[in-house]
Amino acid sequence: MxxxxxxxxxxxxxxxxxxxxxxxxxxxxxxxxxxxxxxxxxxxxxxxxxxxxxxxxxxxxxxxxxxxxxxxxxxxxxxxxxxxxxxxxxxxxxxxxxxxxxxxxxxxxxxxxxxxxxxxxxxxxxxxxxxxxxxxxxxxxxxxxxxxxxxxxxxxxxxxxxxxxxxxxxxxxxxxxxxxxxxxxxxxxxxxxxxxxxxxxxxxxxESSEPPEVFISRQKCSLCHWYSQCYAIAQSQKHLSLLPGVTPLRYDQLQTLSITTVESLANTHPSALENLVGFDNEVAPKLVVQAQSALSGRPLILPNPLPIANITFTAPIELYFDIEAQPDLDLNYLLGVLVVNKEANTEEFYSFLAERPEEQELIWQQFLNLVWQYPKAPIYHFCVYEFDTVKRLAKLYRTPNSSVQPVLNRFVDVYEQLTQSVALPIESYALKAIARWLGFEWRNKEASGAKCIYWYDQWLATGDRTLLENIQLYNEDDCRATRKVKDWFVNFLQAAWIS
Structure with missing residues (x-):
């Protein structure tokens, strides 16, 4: 062989x-x-x-x-x-x-x-x-x-x-x-x-007669041609690797304690895990609550959630921000902003699109002009990429700190606030997984961040504008999905704290 x-x-x-x-x-x-x-x-x-x-x-x-x-x-x-x-x-x-x-x-x-x-x-x-x-x-x-x-x-x-x-x-x-x-x-x-x-x-x-055990590691597995087969097996087994927070290292450690199912993990006292490699007194209780959420099928408040003072609940005008990028070109070619004006009861989506790589500076300035029209509005985003990218673009184009820092001060990372406060009965804390659990659907069923990278490359090669339209639609839905998650999170926490 x-x-x-x-x-x-x-x-x-x-x-x-x-x-x-x-x-x-x-x-x-x-x-x-x-x-x-x-x-x-x-x-x-x-x-x-x-x-x-x-x-x-x-x-x-x-x-x-x-x-x-x-x-x-x-x-x-x-x-x-x-x-x-x-x-x-x-x-x-x-x-x-x-x-x-x-x-x-x-x-x-x-x-x-x-x-x-x-x-x-x-x-x-x-x-x-x-x-x-x-x-x-x-x-x-x-x-x-x-x-x-x-x-x-x-x-x-x-x-x-x-x-x-x-x-x-x-x-x-x-x-x-x-x-x-x-x-x-x-x-x-x-x-x-x-x-x-x-x-x-x-x-x-x-030389073994059977393949090694399934372990779903989302980032590594997503491009593998055996993913569907392995994922189906993991689902049928209710495999622990489908639980957010269970890494290969932590899985091995859990096995040493004969914790091999979601149920057994949910019924484990966190103190039994705290001294294991890959665990501590913060990870252990969160992972146990995550298992309890998956087992019960309902969201649960995590131990030591963010203080209420650290959470931005709502505002008269809210901005929802999402970026599409082409990493190989070191290019952020679409800056999308959904403006939700609750006072006027209006919503408007702005799509700042660089049809060519050299237009990135133009859309950067368009983005700044828009967000400065609403100087007190929180800017909601999902994960740290948007925050880091705004800092990079400001440095790249030598934008004065006085024009950028007040904008960054208004950024609110919905992902960070949610994952520090709530456990959800889902397999992943990606935006798509959370929003779909809440009933939100993207209008283009095949669209994804990865596909947008491919579509933008194809646009540059072919000039087919339907590709740009697909990307813009996906980007708008990302902004709307972020709003869906943020609104649910706020309502859930308010109801939990009131009770």
Whole structure:
């Protein structure tokens, strides 16, 4: 069986996914969504941009014929070319078990497995190898800006296979990241043992008859093609991972106390959890109340909620603010504001839209002009992004502090106030989950923040205005959903405190 770096990467993110990739039914996979396709396109474009700086050779072989690919890569290495792009190296268990040079670190015995290494680049370096007075080190191009553990483990995988092939172990490897100083050297002496341990664990998982347990981690799982299958299993099991606040670390800790269901967690005294890793005297009681809310199906006041003086309830005029952004362009292209005038009994939505990236400064000024028309109105938003973005835009366009700070002082984060005060019987505290629990629906059923990123890219490429209209409609509904959540929250707290 072949084990490649992609499987090892996915195993570090989710122990279940690579097992399903190998043993699962292909027909049960989800269709890739637009955001995933866009991420793949962006990664390809990023790599093309990096490769434009290199004069490289690429082995010639029919795709999928890894033996011929390995032979073609060896031929390039023997010639001593400077850079090899997408070279393929194969090492079977016998070769790994019997290193041919004392410079190669001892490797575990992988009976029945072949390791397939396909680094982005093999880079020629001075040294001694089976090929002559040169050797190669691996380099990978990654979209991240930080040298994540999973990146370093994967490049260590490439380095170990390469060490066996060229009969000398590279002392370092390189990550090419999306930062100014993009060349990051990886300490193989540190990461190779960790890689070997992870590889051993992965092989044990592959040899099991059943896939690893389901664990729904929303951010990581949302783009996975097995998400629907895993989520259905988690729902049928009423799995604890569906409870907000249950992280993988906390789940493991709960299991040590045989707390494996929402009911058992709801009936646990918080003091039993406070000393566990990942818990404290604030997390523990909140998580127990969260379980009680899920079990009872009703909202509950959290222990130590925000003081009433810290909560902005209502005002004669209220503004609801939401932003749509294109992260790859570092662009905030839509600033949407819903103005609710309770005195005049009117509502009006303002959509400040940058049809081209260079119009961001224009819509920033339009936004400031609008909010200054209502100098006492609270500006409600959901999560910290809007607050942070206004600070960034003010700095970018050198807006006087006197024009910005009074605006920021009026910002009210509905998410922060709600999550510090109330537990809801829901699986996520995302705006969509809360608003839909309250009966609110977005007019475009397929719309999402991720889809808007894709739609804006398509707008720039095609000029199709219906894409902009879809984004504006979604943005307005986000503002209205924020209002729905805020109004419910205020009414719920007032009723709770009165009683």
């Amino acid at each position: 072949l084990i490649n770096a992609e499987l090892l990467l996915q195993y570090q993110r989710c122990k279940r996914r690579p097992f399903l990739d190998i043993h699962g039914e292909y027909s049960q996979r989800d269709v890739p969504n637009e955001l995933l396709l866009k991420l793949q396109q962006d990664k390809s474009a990023y790599r093309r941009g990096i490769l434009a700086h290199f004069t490289y050779h690429k082995p010639d072989y029919p795709y999928g014929n890894w033996e011929k690919a390995h032979a073609a890569t060896l031929e390039l290495m023997q010639r001593g070319v400077e850079y090899i792009h997408q070279g393929v190296l194969l090492v079977n268990h016998n070769e790994l078990a019997q290193p041919t040079s004392e410079n190669i670190p001892l490797s575990p015995h992988y009976e029945g497995y072949t390791l397939l290494s396909r680094p982005d680049l093999l880079v020629k370096q001075p040294g001694k190898s089976r090929f002559g007075d040169w050797m190669y080190i691996p380099a990978n191009m990654e979209m991240g800006k930080r040298p994540k553990q999973e990146y370093q483990v994967n490049i260590a995988f490439h380095a170990q296979v390469l060490a066996t092939v060229q009969e000398v172990a590279p002392e370092t490897a390189w990550l090419i990241l999306r930062t100014k100083n993009f060349d990051y050297p990886v300490d193989l002496a540190k990461w190779t043992p960790q890689m070997q341990q992870i590889l051993q664990e992965f092989i044990q998982v592959l």
